[in-house]
Amino acid sequence: MHNKTITELAKDLREGKFSSVELTQSYLDRIKKHSELNCFITVAEDFAIESAKMADIKLANGDASPLTGIPIAQKDIFCTQGTKTSCGSKMLDNFISPYNATVVEKFNHSGAVMLGKLNMDEFAMGSSNETSFYGAVQNPWDTSTVPGGSSGGSASAVAAHLTAAATGTDTGGSIRQPAAFCGITGLKPTYGRVSRYGMIAFASSLDQAGPMTRSAEDAATLLQTMSGFDPKDSTSMNKPVPDYSMGLNNSLEGLKIGLPKEFFSEGLNDSVARVIETAVDEYRKMGAEIKEVSLPHMKLSIPVYYVIAPAECSANLSRFDGVRFGYRCDEPKDLNDLYIRSRGEAFGDEVKRRILMGTYALSAGYYDAYYIKAQKARRLISEDFKQAFSEVDVLMGPVSPSTAFGLGEKTGDPIEMYLADIYTIAVNLAGLPAISIPAGFVNEKPVGLQIISNYFTEPHLLNVAHKYQQTTNWHQQTPKGFE
Amino acid sequence: MEWETVIGLEIHAQLATKSKIFSSASTAYGAEPNTQACAVDLGLPGVLPVLNQQVVRMAVKFGMAIGAEIAPYSVFARKNYFYPDLPKGYQISQMDHPIVGFGHIDIDVNGTKKRIGVTRAHLEEDAGKSLHENFHGSTGIDLNRAGTPLLEIVSEPDMRSAQEAVAYMRKIHDLVRYLEICDGNMQEGSFRCDANVSVRPKGQESLGTRAELKNINSFKFVEKAINIEIERQIDLIEGGGTVVQETRLYDADNNETRSMRSKEEANDYRYFPDPDLLPVEITDELREQVKADLPELPDAKKLRFKEQYAQDDEIATTLTSSRQLADFYEAVVEISGCEAKLCANWVCGNFLAALNKAGLNINKTPICQDRLAGLLKRIADQTISGKIAKQVFEELWKGHATADEIIEQQGLKQITDSNAIEAIIDKIIADNPNQVKQYLSGKEKVFGFFVGQTMKASQGKANPNEVNKILHNKLK
Numbered sequence: 001m002h003n004k005t006i007t008e009l010a011k012d013l014r015e016g017k018f019s020s021v022e023l024t025q026s027y028l029d030r031i032k033k034h035s036e037l038n039c040f041i042t043v044a045e046d047f048a049i050e051s052a053k054m055a056d057i058k059l060a061n062g063d064a065s066p067l068t069g070i071p072i073a074q075k076d077i078f079c080t081q082g083t084k085t086s087c088g089s090k091m092l093d094n095f096i097s098p099y100n101a102t103v104v105e106k107f108n109h110s111g112a113v114m115l116g117k118l119n120m121d122e123f124a125m126g127s128s129n130e131t132s133f134y135g136a137v138q139n140p141w142d143t144s145t146v147p148g149g150s151s152g153g154s155a156s157a158v159a160a161h162l163t164a165a166a167t168g169t170d171t172g173g174s175i176r177q178p179a180a181f182c183g184i185t186g187l188k189p190t191y192g193r194v195s196r197y198g199m200i201a202f203a204s205s206l207d208q209a210g211p212m213t214r215s216a217e218d219a220a221t222l223l224q225t226m227s228g229f230d231p232k233d234s235t236s237m238n239k240p241v242p243d244y245s246m247g248l249n250n251s252l253e254g255l256k257i258g259l260p261k262e263f264f265s266e267g268l269n270d271s272v273a274r275v276i277e278t279a280v281d282e283y284r285k286m287g288a289e290i291k292e293v294s295l296p297h298m299k300l301s302i303p304v305y306y307v308i309a310p311a312e313c314s315a316n317l318s319r320f321d322g323v324r325f326g327y328r329c330d331e332p333k334d335l336n337d338l339y340i341r342s343r344g345e346a347f348g349d350e351v352k353r354r355i356l357m358g359t360y361a362l363s364a365g366y367y368d369a370y371y372i373k374a375q376k377a378r379r380l381i382s383e384d385f386k387q388a389f390s391e392v393d394v395l396m397g398p399v400s401p402s403t404a405f406g407l408g409e410k411t412g413d414p415i416e417m418y419l420a421d422i423y424t425i426a427v428n429l430a431g432l433p434a435i436s437i438p439a440g441f442v443n444e445k446p447v448g449l450q451i452i453s454n455y456f457t458e459p460h461l462l463n464v465a466h467k468y469q470q471t472t473n474w475h476q477q478t479p480k481g482f483e
Numbered sequence: 484m485e486w487e488t489v490i491g492l493e494i495h496a497q498l499a500t501k502s503k504i505f506s507s508a509s510t511a512y513g514a515e516p517n518t519q520a521c522a523v524d525l526g527l528p529g530v531l532p533v534l535n536q537q538v539v540r541m542a543v544k545f546g547m548a549i550g551a552e553i554a555p556y557s558v559f560a561r562k563n564y565f566y567p568d569l570p571k572g573y574q575i576s577q578m579d580h581p582i583v584g585f586g587h588i589d590i591d592v593n594g595t596k597k598r599i600g601v602t603r604a605h606l607e608e609d610a611g612k613s614l615h616e617n618f619h620g621s622t623g624i625d626l627n628r629a630g631t632p633l634l635e636i637v638s639e640p641d642m643r644s645a646q647e648a649v650a651y652m653r654k655i656h657d658l659v660r661y662l663e664i665c666d667g668n669m670q671e672g673s674f675r676c677d678a679n680v681s682v683r684p685k686g687q688e689s690l691g692t693r694a695e696l697k698n699i700n701s702f703k704f705v706e707k708a709i710n711i712e713i714e715r716q717i718d719l720i721e722g723g724g725t726v727v728q729e730t731r732l733y734d735a736d737n738n739e740t741r742s743m744r745s746k747e748e749a750n751d752y753r754y755f756p757d758p759d760l761l762p763v764e765i766t767d768e769l770r771e772q773v774k775a776d777l778p779e780l781p782d783a784k785k786l787r788f789k790e791q792y793a794q795d796d797e798i799a800t801t802l803t804s805s806r807q808l809a810d811f812y813e814a815v816v817e818i819s820g821c822e823a824k825l826c827a828n829w830v831c832g833n834f835l836a837a838l839n840k841a842g843l844n845i846n847k848t849p850i851c852q853d854r855l856a857g858l859l860k861r862i863a864d865q866t867i868s869g870k871i872a873k874q875v876f877e878e879l880w881k882g883h884a885t886a887d888e889i890i891e892q893q894g895l896k897q898i899t900d901s902n903a904i905e906a907i908i909d910k911i912i913a914d915n916p917n918q919v920k921q922y923l924s925g926k927e928k929v930f931g932f933f934v935g936q937t938m939k940a941s942q943g944k945a946n947p948n949e950v951n952k953i954l955h956n957k958l959k
Contacts (some may be wrong), residue, residue: 079529092528099522101529198529205758233531234760312758315561318572319526323624339565362563362753371755 002026002161003478006070006218009164013059013069020059020069024052024113027071031115031162034482037138039157041076042084043116051113058111066221068111073163075154076117077124078104078209079198087200088120088132088150091320091327091346101198102230103167103209110225115163119153122348123317124174124202126150127417128410131350136407139182140479141445145404148178154212155182160482165213165222169199171206172305173399173424176436179212180399180448183438185465185475186212187219190456191431192237194223195230201316203309204235206428215475216437216465220244223458239456247459248466253287255464256392262298263397263423275440275447276398279468283396286467291392295384300377301426302418307361307374308429314358317351353414382430385452394464395452398423399436403445423450433458437465438474446474484721485685488713489693490648490678491640494655495633496665497609497673498541504608504632505532505575512671516614516625524630526570531759534559538632539763541664542582542606543773545634548662548780549601551586553770559606559760563753568611568624576635578754581605582763588658589782590650599651600639607633634664640679640690645709649702652676657781661806675700680709681726682716691716692726696740699733708733712740784809792816792823801831807845808835811852819856821863829859833876849882858886871895871943899946901953904937907945908953911936922958930954 001009001023013020031043048071055069079085079097081104086092100108107114121131129137129152139147140160147156151168155178158166168175170188179186187210194209201207211222224245229238257280264273284290322328322342329345332338347355361370388395400420410417427434432452439449449468453461469475503510506523523530546553558580561573583604590597611626636655642648656674659665667674676699681691694716699708711733716726730749731740779787781803788799788809803809808830816826834855838848858879862872867890878889890896898904911933912919922929937950 079527085528087528095528097527097529099527197531200528201759203758232533234533235531235758311755315563315571315573315753315755318563318565319528319570321565321567321572323567324525324570325527335567359753362755364751364753367753367755 002030003483004164005215006067006164006213006221009070010066010068014064020052020055020071020113021049023069024048024071024115027115027163030160031157034140034160034162037140037143037156037160037162038135039119039137039153039160039162040073040116041086041088041119041134041153044083044114045116047083048113048115055111055113065110067107067225069113070164071113071115072107072165072167072222073115073118073154073157074104074107075120075151075167075169077120077169077200078167079200080104080114080117083114083117085117085200086133087124088122088134089346089348089351090133093133093327095326097198099198102195102232103226104198106225106228112225118151118157118166121150121152121174122351123200123313124150124169124171124207125313125350125354127173127177127420128405128407129153129178130407130411131348133348138407139404140482141183142404145406145445146181146409148181148400148404150174151178151186151212155179155184155186158182158184158212158214159479161478165211165218167209167222167226168212169202169207169209170424170428171202171208171309172428173421175210175212176399176424176434176448176450177421179436180438180446180450181404183446183448183474183477183479184212184214185216185219185435185437185469186210186448187223187435187458187461188427188433189223189227189458190237190433191428192235193433193456193458194226195228195233195236197230197232201312203312204316205312206305206309208428216435216462216469217245217248219435219465220248220462223462237456242459244459244462247463249470250463250467251287252283252464252467255283255286255288255394257283257288257290258293258388258392258395259290260293260295260298260388260395260397262295267401267419267422268398269402269442271442272398272400272402272447275442276396276449279439279449280396282468282471283464286471293388293391293395295381295388295426297377297380297384298426301381301429302422304374304377304381304429305421305425306357306418307370308378310354310358311361311371312358314355314362317347317355320346350414378429381426385426385430385432389454393453394461397450399448399450400424403442403447427452431455433461435461435465437468438477439468439472440474441477446477486682486713486717487685487687488643488645488709489640489681489683489690490642490645490709492638492642492648492652493677493679494636494638494652495675496636496655496659496667498538498632498634498664499666500535500537500541500632502535503630504535504538504606506630508630510631512673514627516623516627518627520611520626520629524570524626526572532575532757534760534763535632538606538634539582539765540769540773541662542604542634543765543769544662544664544777545604545636545659546583546586547774547777548658549583549586549588551601551604552584553765554580554582554584556580556762556764557582557605558762559757560754561757562607564750566610567622568613568626568629570611570626570629574608574610575757575760576607576754577605580762582765588651588654590647590654592644592646592650597641597647599641599647602637602639604634604636607635609633634659640681645706645713648678648709649706652702652705654781657804661778661781663778663806669700672700676705678705678709680712680716682713682720692728694726694728694740695730697730697732697743704733704735707735707738708740711738715740778806792827794823794827798827798831801835802827805845811845811848814852815856815859818853819859819863821856821859825859825863829855833873837876837880850876850879854879854885861886861890865897865899865946866890867895867897868943868947871897895944897946898941898944899949901949904941904945904949904953907937907940908933908950908957911940912957919958930958933958
């Protein structure tokens, strides 16, 4: 039963083929069996079984929603009442939230069963899941490689069928890149579509939560539950939530696809490029028109991102000061000592690096040259997309220049790690929705196709992804040993 | 050398909302520590601020009242610094784009009018409190106050004396209470003030180096602290020293200012727009609504009082010093139908004196406007004399009965029946032949003796005019 999609599982649960408790137990068993992947920071076994029992009652009473009884797992960035929320950091190793994130509330309300909390890069800062206080996560396709990051635990767990689906968050590619590396479907919605309340902030103007699933169809089901205006999040958009599943099968005849030439320039691995071209050909066969477009300012996205994201995070992470919650150093001598040692001992190197960069960028005398300039460049990047979407319906390209790299391969060189996010970051800067779907393999490692669409056009994005998954079976592949 | 003082004030007015600026926790003062701090106020991981729209309205109201430009859109920024009672490690404030732009306030010092510029007013959240007592060497943190809305009102360096500074501060204090956006309670810290003080040789255009004075939270302390700081700076310069830019704390017990931190030690606050909050847009609709809600302002009210009620400046100033008092006065005039002057004398006189003596605010008065009006009516229609009225007033203060009831119960009604008065007078004349002789022989002073005796015999109830008239007739 662990090989089925959510749509299939929901049908089987309703038909009584198995109960939610049985289904949940089978996933819990798999999580234990494959614990070497290190996908989970916390497995909420008792909580999951209790929720499954309640779901079974709902199913028996016939008042179940599409997610009732479906086991899912939350990235450990979402606050979950009563279960540890660590954000992948020593800083929050002892933190139990007194409240639920809005996304968590919505899943609870839908009757989904939470299996546990998924590993991630510390405070979502990283592209390989190697900055986690709880250790690296393995990629089930090749356990010597990274699953990507920061939602590495989510991607690996979905790919290894340790959960029916997972949540992720995407600040500069943290859903799409691990989805690509692990051969699953990962959707980053439009900024403002999903509430950020209770999602521990990395870079507030870029962070967005989304589903990580085995198909576009499942992504639609999860997004349906996650989306919507939240009065507790001033940046969430008060806009009706469309039915994400309704148009999945719409024809793509006449679809205008733009290929940004900047996505296919130097730096892109040739084999990856061929996989993407083949995928685009598939769309051509479905009646789409292909056109080259340009995003001239895309080259600025990495420097812009590495000013704005660290600037925001430098303030966002100030609340972790050892005063009210989280890690506190032993025997502080005085207030300064309390701050310095609590933060010094509990934050990892990557987090410290970004706090330092952000603090520097915001400092008196540098603010205009860095932060203000970066905001201006950010607008130029958004304008590029606006121009492109006046010509085409969707943009397509790779998610990452390469397939999953080796564990430890890039940890010594932060800049090289940052550069690997070249195709995903601009989307966050513009606040657009984008999806990564499995499009083939290079040396038995998955390659993700990235599809970007205009603001709040997730139904269209999911339609384009789903149609591809109707004619290909890349998304149905399972890594060896995890069948 | 002759020195000139330059003063600018930063006033923090706590906005009188029920809930906090970015959360739904209560702002009520005096609760048990940390019982009025929700997840947002505690700065828990993942929480987000949501702007209380009431504070926007209040800021706009203030802006309109000082004739300021209201920014069509303003931006919240994060002011970054670490302190244990600042839960997020940054304060949400406004920096480059405050909600209220340049405006002004007119002050009056010893009859001289002066216009003081208000540079800006912006919205921000208050921090919590650090408690150093009763924690055995540790510090306790109370976050009840964290997230309380503040309007920071920054003046131009337009004041030239401590007296002017106090006049300005009072004016703002009156105004925010008029607008009902701040309760003005200085003991509870709802209205606080920092002063930037510098001196320069008279005639010099450039400003001297300033010191920022903190912890001056009463009108009295503002005046004292500024004066002592002026003295310190002048002594320092005349002694060959230089003033350094620093923050100084006023110590009221020793009446001195002490250095807290120098400019070098000051934080780099690294302001940047808060990405959790959208820019605040002030729509024309909101502007119109607030304008329609705007009460008559103190200056306009004073001017109207002077004209409408023919009052002198002092009386009008007193009566319009608070909106409640002015309203009370106007209600008394209307209900009693008495002369405005009589009403003013009583409200400013006995009534205010009694309130002050009892340490009561006008809204806690035991004598409502109807009862005071009831008393004045009986003075005007001569049912009682002014002297008896004071007696009735004291009974009214106890709050049990109306003036009419008191007059009735205690038989205080004035005797105006001339036959009754004549009878009393006849008896007094008969009983005091010597005094009659003295008067008739030209000692006019003795007339007072007869008036006194008559009033005494009538227990003060005889109508004094009537008594005079009859006495004059009888003693011809």
